[in-house]
Amino acid sequence: MRGVVWAIHLVLPLLGLWLLLSQPDVNVFWQHNAGHFWMIILVAGVNVVLGVLISEASRRRQDARLFLVSMVFLSSAGFFFLHGLATPKIILPTGSVGFDLGQQVGLTIASAFAFASALPLDAKAAKAVLGSQHFIRAVLLGFMILWGLASLIPGLTPLSEPPMVSPIDWLVWASVPGLLLYAAASVMMFLLHRRRPSAMLISLITAYALLAESMIAGMSQLNWHLSWWEWHILLTLAFVFVAYSAYLQFRREGSSAGLFDSVTLSATVARIRRDYDEALEELVEHVRRGEPLAATRLSGKFRLNESQAAVLDRAGEALANERELSERLSALVAVSAQTRIGLPEDQLLTTSLERVRQAYGDVKIALVADGRTQIGSRDYQFADGNPIKRDQLLAFPLTVKGNLAGVLEVPIGRTNQDEALAATLAGQLSISLENARLYQELHTLFHQYMSPDVAHALLADPGQAALGGELKELTALFADLKGFTTFSEKVTPGEIVEMLNRYHTAAVPCILNNGGTIVQFVGDALLALFNAPATQTGHARAACRAALEMQRAASEVAEEMAWKRTDDVEWPTFRVGVNTGPALVGNIGSPELRGFNAMGDCVNVAARLQAVAEPGTVVIGETTYRQLGDGVSVNPLGQLNLKGKEELVAAYVLTELR
DSSP: OOOHHHHHHHHHHHHHHHHHHHHHTOOBBBOOOOHHHHHHHHHHHHHHHHHHHHHHHHHHTTTTHHHOOOOOOHHHHHHHHHHHHTTTSSSSSSHHHHHHHHHHHHHHHHHHHHHHHOOOOHHHHHHHHHHHHHHHHHHHHHHHHHHHHHOOOOOSSGGSOOSSSSOHHHHHHTHHHHHHHHHHHHHHHHHHHSSSOOOHHHHHHHHHHHHHHHHHHHHTTTTHHHHHHHHHHHHHHHHHHHHHHHHHHHHHSSTTTTTGGSOHHHHHHHEEEEEEHHHHHHHHHHHHHTTTTTHHHHHHHTOOHHHHHHHHHHHHHHHHHHHHHHHHHHHHHHHHHHOOOOOOHHHHHHHHHHHHHHHHHSOOOEEEEEBBBETTTEEOOOSSSOEETTTTTTEEEETTTEEEEEEEEOOOOSSSHHOOOOOOOHHHHHHHHHHHHHHHHHHHHHHHSOHHHHHHHHOOHHHHHHHHEEEEEEEEEEEEEHHHHHHHHHHHHHHHHHHHHHHHHHHHHHHHHOEEEEEEEETTEEEESSSSSSSSTHHHHHHHHHHHHHHHHHHHHHHHHHHOOOOOOOOOEEEEEEEEEEEEHHHHHHSSSSSEEEHHHHHHHHHHHHHOTTOOOOOEEHHHHHHHSSSSEEEEEEEEOHHHSSSSSHHHHHHEEE
C-alpha cells in the first residue's frame, strides 16, 4: 500500500503537466523575476549543504557511492545557481540562451552521477572512483565556471545571447539520455532498498524520479508559464525531500555520523558493522573490568553525544551482565560434562577449575586435609552447611555422601545472580566429586575381578548385566599349567598361590594389551575371548599374538624361579589352545549371581587343543589358521581325534607370527 501511495505521488505531477500542456488556457503566463531568483538561490543552497554533508560522509566512510551521490547534488546545485544568476533583470536585462539550456545540461550531468551511484561497484571500481574524486570535482567546477562565463558575459558566446523566441527542437532529444539514466538509477536503488530497507534510500529514489520528471517538464520550453514553473517546483521538492529525510534521521539518532550509512556500498556496510561489533565488544570488556563511563571512550570515534553515551553505557552493562551469566551457565554445563568414567579426581578438579575460572574469576578449591578445609590462611568451618562470606569472597562447602569433602571459594561479581550461580556451581562440583570417587571405587573393584572391557561396559550401561546373550564369531584362548598337580603335591599352599600369581601377572597383560577379555580363572587355567564383548578386527591374529607373548613371559618367570629355588621341584609350564568360531556370548547365571562368559563348540575345541599341546607351545585350529594370513609359521599336527568331537579336527603348532 505504501508503494501504491508513493507511485501516486510521483504520477500526479506528470498528470498536472499533461493537463497544463493540453489546456493552453490553464497554462497561463506569469513572470516574477525576483521570486524566481530567490527560489533558485535557496534551493541551490539546500543542494550545496546536502552535497557537502554527503561528501563528508563519503570521506569519513571512504565510500565511492556516497561520493557519487554527493556529486548529484553539487552538480545540480551549481547549474541551478547559474540558472538563477541568468534570471532576467538580475545580471542580464533579458536573460540568455544559457538561461534556457543550463538546467537541462545540469540535470543531464547529474543523471550520469545518479546512474553511477546506483551501480554495485566492486572493490577495484570503488577504489578507482575514490582515487579520482578530486579530479572529477575539478573538472565539474571548471566546466561550471566556463558555462557561467559563457552565459553571463554579454556578447562573449552564443550562450549569452538573448533567449530564442521559438523552442529549441534538439533540446527535447538531448534530454532523453538523462531521463533514461534517472530511470535506471531509480530502479537499481529500489532493488537495493528491497535488500536493505532504508528511509534514506527511499528519499534518494524519490529525488531521482522527481529530477527525471523535472527534465520532462523542462522539455516544453514554455518559459514563465505554469508548466515551466512546475519543473522548478519538482526540483525543489526533490532536494527538500532528501533534506527533510536527513533531518528526521538526525532527530531520531541525535547525530549526523550515520545519516547516510544505509546508502553506502555493501562492502562499506559490512565494514561499519564490523566496527560496531568491535566497539561493542570493547565496550563490554570495559564494563566487565568495572571501568565507569566506558561508552565515553567511543564517543569520539562514533560522534556520540552525552545522552547517547549514557544509554550505550547502560546497554553495555546489561549486555556484559547477560554475557557473564551465559558464560557461567556454560561453565556449569562444562563441569557436569567432566564427570565421566575413568577420570581421576585430581584431573577432574584441574580441568573443571580451568573452565570455571574463565567465567567466575579466581575460583579456588581445597579438599579436606587432616580434618581441616583451608585455602591459604583462610580456614573454613561450615557448622550449618551455609556459605561463608569474607570480603569479596563466598565460600561454599563441597560434600560427598553428606559429609564435608572440601571448600569452594568464588569471588563475587556484579550481577544479582552471582550467589545463586556460585551455590549451583558448588552443588555441581560436589556431585562431580562424588561421582568421580564412586567411579574410581567401582573401577578399582570391577577391574580386580573382571576384564576392563566388561567393567567399562557395565559402568557405562548397567543394563548390559541382564541375563541373556547373542551368537557371535570370536576367538577363544584357553591356557593352563602342565604339571600343576605334581607341583601342588610337593609345595605348601602359600607357594602354590605365589606361583599362580606370578604366572597370571605375566600372562594377563599379554591378553589385555592385545584386546582380549579374560572371562574366568579356573584354578591353574584361564579363558580369554577376542572380539567379545568389544568388537575387534583381526581377532584371530590378536589372540595368537597374545598366546605367543604369554609363552615368552611364562618362560621368563620359570627361568627366574629356577634360579631362585634350591629344591628339585619342577615348575609348571603353560600350554595354550586357540580356536575361532561362533559362540553364544552373554551374561550367564541367575538373577542373584551371574557372570560374563561364552559357550559353544568354539570354546570347547580351544580347551581340547590346549590339552593336546606340549608344554610351552601354542596349538591353533583350522579356522584360526586360515584367518592369520601371511607371515605365520606352523607345524601341522594333522587330523586329531579330540574328546567329545565325532569329526576329526585339523590342528597346528604355532611357532611364529610376523
